[in-house]
Amino acid sequence: MEILAFGVQADEKPLIEKAFSGLHDVRCLDVFLTEVTARIAAGHEIVSTSVNADLGEGVLSTLAAGGTKLIAQRSTGFNNIDLDVAERLGLTVARVSYYSPYSVAEFAWTLAMAVNRRIVRASNRTRDFDFRLDGLMGRDLRGRTVGVLGTGKIGEAFTRIAHGFGMRLLGWDVAENPACLELGMRYVDKERLLAESDLVSLHVPLLPATRHLLDAAALRTMRDDAILVNSSRGGLVDTDALVAELRAGRFTGVGLDVYEAEAGLFFVDRSLEVVDDDVLARLMTFPNVVVTSHQAYYTVDAVGQIIATTVQNVLDYTAGRRSENVLVPAAS
Structure with missing residues (x-):
């Protein structure tokens, strides 16, 4: 066969x-x-x-x-x-x-650190032998608050890394994970998590109930200087609303390994074509946004x-x- x-x-x-x-x-x-x-x-x-x-x-x-x-x-x-x-x-x-939940959890942290410490911008500069530090200032994560939306196997692995950084842990899920509770995580409602977190990471499946989990209202609840990471499914975030918030100058950084309209785009070479996805093209223009091609599991x-x-x-x-x-x- x-x-x-x-x-x-x-x-x-x-x-x-x-x-x-x-x-x-x-x-x-x-x-x-x-x-x-x-x-x-x-x-x-x-x-x-x-x-x-x-x-x-x-x-x-x-x-x-x-x-x-x-x-x-x-x-x-x-x-x-x-x-x-x-x-x-x-x-x-x-x-x-x-x-392996560690593949995705570790990559989510890779995105978080990349946008926090401006790694892409720094790398592009040094390739041109520009070694200035202007615009590259990041933040210590120790003592800051991380909000984990979804605390299953991947969310737990992500939380363990956050615990290693010495962060305050907030979680949101339909059921509490005992392992996360042992690490000191406090479960709160979504609105409080978004309002208090310096870093928000998504680790929930895409279901009818979770589509646009982060819609315009939810994104507005987040801190102006927050970092958002999505390594789960693109449809969890209302991308149009996210672009609107970025245009308003909000968020320290956004790391996206997934995109809600990625089918037909991700996993293929479109470098020689005109990509007619205006939303994705706009996302790519923001200096505080890093987009990768659904590779967290890879x-x-x-x-x-x-x-x-x-x-x-x-x-x-x-x-x-x-x-x-x-x-x-x-x-x-």
């Missing part, structure tokens, strides 16, 4: 091929799954997808009509999949329910775990087993 894997990065390809070696043939494509590319999957019972794949009704219908039975998504998030349609079409859907450790789990999901499917990774079970 040949498995068709969409949206495979160059670094991932040898890892995927090695992981499936001796088990199943796998064909890796660098194109993403869309309504246009879905036809390529005809005749493939198993398709593996990336987090930016379009798995709406149109794509799912094309896959089902072409004989696909299993969609093995190589990510934890599944907000890009219409699970109701998948179930109606008899498609089994599996994801990666867990991988470590050897995390990607290795993602691929290993994807292989196991395929083996479970072919053996008729069901695991916690299955979002939509096989049709009976």
Whole structure:
């Protein structure tokens, strides 16, 4: 059986091929799954997808009509999949329910430190042999307040690093994490967290209830000199509202590894094209904003775990087993 894997990065390809070696043939494509590319999957019972794949009704219908039975998504998030349609079409859907939380947590801190200490601006200057310090002043984090929205595995890992910096810890979640409480975290409502935090970091999944968790009103609640980091999902932040706040001169820095309209942009080279996303283009113009390309998870450790789990999901499917990774079970 040949498995068709969409949206495979160059670094991932040898890892995927090695992981499936001796088990199943796998064909890796660098194109993403869309309504246009879905036809390529005809005749493939198993398709593996990336987090930016379009798995709406149109794509799912094309896959089902072409004989696909299993969609093995190589990510934890599944907000890009219409699970109701998948179930109606008899498609089994599996994801990666867990991988290294440290990859994302450490990268979130990388963004926080980059904007706080003006690393990108400093690096660009020194490449031109400009060694002035004007405009590069940051702040000590020790003794300041960090607000963690979402204290699951990644949020906990982020909190442990914050504790190491000696910061005051505020948290917000539907359930309190005992490990965070042991570190001294105090759980408060979202409004208080935003109002008191010097640094706010997002670590919640994108669900209907969390879309635009940071809307215009929430962003206005934040301190004028706060730092905002989002390494979770772009849709958690109302980007238009964020641009408006930045235009008003607010926030010391913003670090974004995700963007709510990133599908079709992130993970591909658009450097020779005219990008018609005016909001993203405006974001890029602010000197206190750092945007990266959804790479927080992208470590050897995390990607290795993602691929290993994807292989196991395929083996479970072919053996008729069901695991916690299955979002939509096989049709009976």
